[in-house]
Amino acid sequence: MYAVNLKLIKEKRVEKGYSFSKIADLMGFNDKAKYYRREKGEYKFNPEELPAVAKILDIPISKIFVLKVSKIETNKEVTK
Incomplete structure (x- = not known):
């Protein structure tokens, strides 16, 4: 299963010097909290938002997504 690479998104935003307000404006959000909650993982990015994030940053x-290993899969590897 894949997950959004929130760490990379944050790193690139900081690297570019974008505040939460700036990127929220670039994304078309009317409130910086909407972007903040997504970057922090409190809410998921909508699929249509991800290409915009990738372009802005x-x-x-393809780098927006990372392979997510579940705890069950990890435990199977340990018991082998």
């Missing part, structure tokens, strides 16, 4: 869309 100059991240290849």
Whole structure:
């Protein structure tokens, strides 16, 4: 299963010097909290928002996603 790479998104935002307000404006959000909650993982990015984030932050869309290993899969590896 894949997850959004929130760490990379934050790193790129900080690297570019974008505040939460600035990126929220670039994303078309009327409130910086909407973006903040997504970057912090409190809410998920909507699928249509991810290409915009990738473009604004100059991240290849393929790098936006990371492979997420579940605890069950990790435990199976340990018991082998």
